Amino acid sequence: MIQAVDRAVRILMVLQGARRVSLGEIATELELAPSTVHGIIRTLLGHGMVAQERDSGRYRLGPATLRLGNVYLHTLELRSRVVGWAEDLARRTGCAVRAGVLLQGDVVVVHHEPSPDGSRQMPEVGIVIPAHACALGKVLLAGGADELGSRPLRSMTADTVTDPARLRAELDVVRRTGIATEAEEAVIGECGLAAPLVDASGEVPGALGLVVPASRWPLDAAATEAVRTAARSISRELGASAWPPAVRELPAASA
Amino acid sequence: MIQAVDRAVRILMVLQGARRVSLGEIATELELAPSTVHGIIRTLLGHGMVAQERDSGRYRLGPATLRLGNVYLHTLELRSRVVGWAEDLARRTGCAVRAGVLLQGDVVVVHHEPSPDGSRQMPEVGIVIPAHACALGKVLLAGGADELGSRPLRSMTADTVTDPARLRAELDVVRRTGIATEAEEAVIGECGLAAPLVDASGEVPGALGLVVPASRWPLDAAATEAVRTAARSISRELGASAWPPAVRELPAASA
DNA sequence: AAGAGCATTCGATGATGTCGAATGAGTATC
DNA sequence: GATACTCATTCGACATCATCGAATGCTCTT
Numbered sequence: 001m002i003q004a005v006d007r008a009v010r011i012l013m014v015l016q017g018a019r020r021v022s023l024g025e026i027a028t029e030l031e032l033a034p035s036t037v038h039g040i041i042r043t044l045l046g047h048g049m050v051a052q053e054r055d056s057g058r059y060r061l062g063p064a065t066l067r068l069g070n071v072y073l074h075t076l077e078l079r080s081r082v083v084g085w086a087e088d089l090a091r092r093t094g095c096a097v098r099a100g101v102l103l104q105g106d107v108v109v110v111h112h113e114p115s116p117d118g119s120r121q122m123p124e125v126g127i128v129i130p131a132h133a134c135a136l137g138k139v140l141l142a143g144g145a146d147e148l149g150s151r152p153l154r155s156m157t158a159d160t161v162t163d164p165a166r167l168r169a170e171l172d173v174v175r176r177t178g179i180a181t182e183a184e185e186a187v188i189g190e191c192g193l194a195a196p197l198v199d200a201s202g203e204v205p206g207a208l209g210l211v212v213p214a215s216r217w218p219l220d221a222a223a224t225e226a227v228r229t230a231a232r233s234i235s236r237e238l239g240a241s242a243w244p245p246a247v248r249e250l251p252a253a254s255a
Numbered sequence: 256m257i258q259a260v261d262r263a264v265r266i267l268m269v270l271q272g273a274r275r276v277s278l279g280e281i282a283t284e285l286e287l288a289p290s291t292v293h294g295i296i297r298t299l300l301g302h303g304m305v306a307q308e309r310d311s312g313r314y315r316l317g318p319a320t321l322r323l324g325n326v327y328l329h330t331l332e333l334r335s336r337v338v339g340w341a342e343d344l345a346r347r348t349g350c351a352v353r354a355g356v357l358l359q360g361d362v363v364v365v366h367h368e369p370s371p372d373g374s375r376q377m378p379e380v381g382i383v384i385p386a387h388a389c390a391l392g393k394v395l396l397a398g399g400a401d402e403l404g405s406r407p408l409r410s411m412t413a414d415t416v417t418d419p420a421r422l423r424a425e426l427d428v429v430r431r432t433g434i435a436t437e438a439e440e441a442v443i444g445e446c447g448l449a450a451p452l453v454d455a456s457g458e459v460p461g462a463l464g465l466v467v468p469a470s471r472w473p474l475d476a477a478a479t480e481a482v483r484t485a486a487r488s489i490s491r492e493l494g495a496s497a498w499p500p501a502v503r504e505l506p507a508a509s510a
Numbered sequence: 511a512a513g514a515g516c517a518t519t520c521g522a523t524g525a526t527g528t529c530g531a532a533t534g535a536g537t538a539t540c
Numbered sequence: 541g542a543t544a545c546t547c548a549t550t551c552g553a554c555a556t557c558a559t560c561g562a563a564t565g566c567t568c569t570t
């Protein structure tokens with residue numbers, strides 16, 4: 001792992017955590033000499049990855065990051081395949097629809113279809129949710145090879161699953177049923193139900209799910225079936241041969 | 256400028272240009288040894304800045320870029336101040352409204368308010384337009400210190416201004432009037448009108464403008480005045496003391 | 511008016527990234 | 541069905557390059 005590049009990305013992560021950060025704060029947080037940070041930041045500055053406030057001298061993320069993220073979205077085949085089905089799902093179920101991918105123990109929302117009733121329209125594409133606390137995340141963890149990243153399971157609400165053993169048991173159920181649920185484990189008043197998206201290699205590169213108000217929880221069977229149908233259809237478009245994905249306990253003997 | 260970091264960002268830029276890129280293609284484009292690129296990419300891979308297709312081995316941008324871009328948007332004070340006024344402007348003028356910032360000779364759209372008639376709803380936040388070919392860009396170039404970056408002015412349509420001298424003359428007008436216009440210089444059938452957003456230091460960190468169908472061009476005076484009013488109001492919220500920004504021919508003697 | 515905190519610059523050190531060649535897997539070709 | 545090719549990947553030695561600590565200039569605060 002290239003040290004300088006690793007540090008550069010770490011600096012971006014620090015800038016991600018706070019609006020305006022001083023050079024010294026970054027240096028302290030990363031346990032580096034201020035001049036070291038300065039050199040890296042100047043390089044990032046030259047490419048627009050970070051910006052500097054002209055008056056205070058403090059740093060924040062730059063417009064180049066927005067461009068990168070936007071291109072990422074448009075090159076994501078998963079997303080383009082999801083859009084149409086998400087619209088249909090939202091109309092059919094009356095719920096907001098989300099699609100997400102895994103990023104190191106967190107779920108990044110790559111598509112958000114607002115609920116038809118228009119309760120809120122905040123652009124939620126790009127937001128990050130701890131994987132263990134949302135339905136999308138449980139699906140992705142269940143489908144991933146590494147499963148849990150051995151990081152502590154941060155508690156978000158009173159109902160967040162923080163016990164690794166209990167989460168692992170839940171993931172087993174997800175693997176068997178192809179559906180994950182979550183009830184106010186990330187946000188009070190919000191529940192979720194999600195299903196895996198499978199690609200040609202049998203991997204689970206993403207998940208599709210509903211955001212359900214707690215007042216409408218548990219969800220009726222029709223909505224659950226709609227999610228299952230949509231996920232299966234998208235997976236087929238992605239080249240998947242089986243859905244839900246095959247459970248792989250051991251390295252398959254048939255390979 | 257840190258060499259390794261610079262190369263890492265360059266790699267991201269290459270990945271930005273094509274959906275799926277092989278290691279060799281990146282190495283060729285950047286004139287580097289494949290193993291050098293590989294080392295850097297592996298580091299970026301570890302942070303989710305790039306992703307690798309499991310089957311082909313090719314690379315593309317990763318979900319971490321989306322997260323970065325999203326955080327950038329939410330930490331941008333400019334954007335949060337623009338949202339309300341953009342909505343109002345769109346309703347008042349019937350046009351789509353955009354806000355943008357400058358990124359090395361290009362404009363990055365940081366906010367997009369669709370036109371009320373709902374002609375199209377593509378999420379255009381994050382897209383990039385050559386600064387010399389759009390109204391937002393002309394405003395930003397006029398307000399910037401470096402003016403033109405001595406890069407060739409790429410032609411987008413038959414009406415794109417590609418002559419530096421003519422563009423410079425246009426920028427002078429923009430500085431005097433506080434309004435920039437563009438008629439089918441970037442996209443056939445699309446015209447634009449924009450005004451500068453000024454901050455407390457008198458800089459022009461962003462621009463606000465309308466996207467006008469060619470059929471409605473030239474725009475009536477009322478709409479132009481609405482843009483001017485919105486830009487002035489937002490600038491005041493940002494702490495600006497004067498609008499349009501003062502023209503600085505020379506380093507001010509009063510400093 | 512003096513002090514602190516900040517970003518920034520500079521130069522010497524050695525740790526670190528770079529390169530070229532070799533490996534292995536996977537695929538297309540004959 | 542076997543071969544040749546492309547491609548990502550690994551390894552080790554060299555010298556470049558990033559790193560660090562101290563010093564500077566600046567602005568804002570006390």
